[in-house]
Amino acid sequence: AQSVTQLDSQVPVFEEAPVELRCNYSSSVSVYLFWYVQYPNQGLQLLLKYLSGSTLVKGINGFEAEFNKSQTSFHLRKPSVHISDTAEYFCAVSEGNNDMRFGAGTRLTVKP
Amino acid sequence: DAGVIQSPRHEVTEMGQEVTLRCKPISGHDYLFWYRQTMMRGLELLIYFNNNVPIDDSGMPEDRFSAKMPNASFSTLKIQPSEPRDSAVYFCASSLIRWNTEAFFGQGTRLTVV
Numbered sequence: 001a002q003s004v005t006q007l008d009s010q011v012p013v014f015e016e017a018p019v020e021l022r023c024n025y026s027s028s029v030s031v032y033l034f035w036y037v038q039y040p041n042q043g044l045q046l047l048l049k050y051l052s053g054s055t056l057v058k059g060i061n062g063f064e065a066e067f068n069k070s071q072t073s074f075h076l077r078k079p080s081v082h083i084s085d086t087a088e089y090f091c092a093v094s095e096g097n098n099d100m101r102f103g104a105g106t107r108l109t110v111k112p
Numbered sequence: 113d114a115g116v117i118q119s120p121r122h123e124v125t126e127m128g129q130e131v132t133l134r135c136k137p138i139s140g141h142d143y144l145f146w147y148r149q150t151m152m153r154g155l156e157l158l159i160y161f162n163n164n165v166p167i168d169d170s171g172m173p174e175d176r177f178s179a180k181m182p183n184a185s186f187s188t189l190k191i192q193p194s195e196p197r198d199s200a201v202y203f204c205a206s207s208l209i210r211w212n213t214e215a216f217f218g219q220g221t222r223l224t225v226v
Contacts, residue, residue: 043116043203043217044155090155100215102155 003027004093006103014111015083021076021106023091033074034092034100035065044090050074061085086110118204118218125225130192133221135204136185145215146179146189147203155203161187194225 007022025031032051036044048059055067065076074091091103117136125131137144145160159169164181172179176195181187191198201222207215 041219043205043219044215045217046214049214100157104154 004091004101004103006089006091006106008106009104010107010109012109012111013081016080018079019077019081019085019108021089021091021108023074023076023103025072025074025091025093027072027093027095029095032094033065033067034094035059035063035074035076036090036092036102037061038088038090038105040087047076047089081108081110083110083112116204116206116216116218118202118221120221121219122222123224125194125223127195127225128193129225130190131194131198131223131225133189133202133204133223135187135189135218137187137204137206138208138216139185141206141208141216143207143215144181144187145205145207146187147205148200149203149220150200158189191223194223196225199224 003026005024011021013019034049035047037047038044047063048057048065050057050067056064058064063076063078065074067074076089086109088105088107090105092100094100116138119134123131142163143160146158148156148158156171158171159179160167161181164184176193177191179189189202201220203217203220205215205217207213
């Protein structure tokens, strides 16, 4: 079965700095990969997803992620963060068997 | 569509009481999921339905938990009897046709069992 590891539980960063949130997965078959964001007291919403095709995926709010099959990674990046990006970010993987697993989450805190 | 609607948003109950959480998925979505989120265990999939039929309930922690989906527009998650360790935020999510498309989450129900 697939599993997801988010390597950093917390990432503090200053406003306008770049950020990378790391995600590694384990699976023996082809996977679908997702990043979700959770703002305080809200449900999760999709940032971006990789299903097939180009390994560089662009999402909402200026985020992008790159699928690296050899390293089994799907790191999330943004070149310049804003205060409003402060939230919890979840990486998720599905093997297409109608089951999605979420990582433990990374809390991004953007400081002025 | 108003999105996935969960009720109540907050629930405080005493240990031993029955608790029922409710979810209205997005119209036309064939999959419905119940998740539990805690600081210790993160986001856990409890159970999911396809076309109102429970497909995988292996994540349900114990027999005190039960979930139903009597029709395409309504699902419940029941805990009876509730215990303090059940305190968590419970999310309902729905998706269209296949799970590897976007899942839409409700705002969650924050359950506190005292």
